[in-house]
Amino acid sequence: MIPSIDELLAESAVLSLPMRTKFRGITTREVMLIRGPGGWGEFSPFVEYDDQESAPWLRSAIEAAWDGPPEPYRARVRVNATVPAVSAAEVPGILARYPGVDTAKVKVAEKGQTLADDVERVRAVRAEIPRVRVDANGGWTVDQAVEALTLLTEDGDLEYAEQPCATVPELVEVRRRLPGVRIAADESIRRAEDPLRVVRAGGADVAVLKVAPLGGMRALLELAGELGEYGVPVVVSSALDSAVGMASGLAAASAIPRLEFACGLGTGSLLETDVADGAELVDGTLPAGPVEPDPERLRALAASDERTRWWHQRLRRTYTHLR
Numbered sequence: 001m002i003p004s005i006d007e008l009l010a011e012s013a014v015l016s017l018p019m020r021t022k023f024r025g026i027t028t029r030e031v032m033l034i035r036g037p038g039g040w041g042e043f044s045p046f047v048e049y050d051d052q053e054s055a056p057w058l059r060s061a062i063e064a065a066w067d068g069p070p071e072p073y074r075a076r077v078r079v080n081a082t083v084p085a086v087s088a089a090e091v092p093g094i095l096a097r098y099p100g101v102d103t104a105k106v107k108v109a110e111k112g113q114t115l116a117d118d119v120e121r122v123r124a125v126r127a128e129i130p131r132v133r134v135d136a137n138g139g140w141t142v143d144q145a146v147e148a149l150t151l152l153t154e155d156g157d158l159e160y161a162e163q164p165c166a167t168v169p170e171l172v173e174v175r176r177r178l179p180g181v182r183i184a185a186d187e188s189i190r191r192a193e194d195p196l197r198v199v200r201a202g203g204a205d206v207a208v209l210k211v212a213p214l215g216g217m218r219a220l221l222e223l224a225g226e227l228g229e230y231g232v233p234v235v236v237s238s239a240l241d242s243a244v245g246m247a248s249g250l251a252a253a254s255a256i257p258r259l260e261f262a263c264g265l266g267t268g269s270l271l272e273t274d275v276a277d278g279a280e281l282v283d284g285t286l287p288a289g290p291v292e293p294d295p296e297r298l299r300a301l302a303a304s305d306e307r308t309r310w311w312h313q314r315l316r317r318t319y320t321h322l323r
Ligand SMILES: O=C(O)CCC(=O)c1ccccc1C(=O)O
Pocket: 024, 080, 081, 082, 105, 135, 137, 186, 237, 238, 239, 240, 263, 264, 265, 267
């Protein structure tokens, strides 16, 4: 059952969340929260996404607000620190926001930066955190990936390299040329027509799964089950969500029977202010559980009237793409 547009908008809020550090080229994260009978849901496709690509994000918000979370297997989820493409000098300040975390994901291959910048940043992270993975967001060619990952594994292992190149054939090639480095697929799953294609092609050792682009917690769990049949472990990650979207990620992660890797659900630490008091990171874990936004924060973080209208229009357009 899909609620009406009026029901979706009835108790909704459009928010502009200031970030502590630039990430994905943005310094404020706009999100729309909707409230339904099952709790709160988050509709927050990145602003450049078109209406069709935004449709699973809306399905995900509706699932959270109307159906609520699936049955959990565990109460807390191990998370990784997320290190944006900052200078090496800024790394300790970022990591200080992740108490007890033993795994870091480091952004690399940022436009306008060099491989030397990546090497220095990763080195600065290794000085403090034992387990390191990198995420290139598809920014390298195959040759660049081979060169970079060879250099980045000279002074320590990488847990895995996430989306080193943009396309599936390139991931297959990198994996063939660098058998010692695990490859994780992110965009090749969440922005693909067929999320299993990259795995069938032999382009991924690990699958990064995000609730909203996959259409919700249960859709993610179904895909995680299918990936399990291929022997591919999953990492549940955020889309730079507010605490409401993060609750869906944490609920999905807590409902996966076997979780081998730390999840990318610690990005609340990249926000200056969140919609609810962030559940505290203890020993590198976050609790799974419902989140109730603080009404005062909702008022303080409200987006402008113009941006609110834009999000309402976006929701109306996206609604026509629901099936
Ligand atoms: O996985 C993490 O550590 C945090 C989430 C993250 O990196 C991310 C957040 C928003 C958009 C894209 C990405 C990404 O994994 O590429």
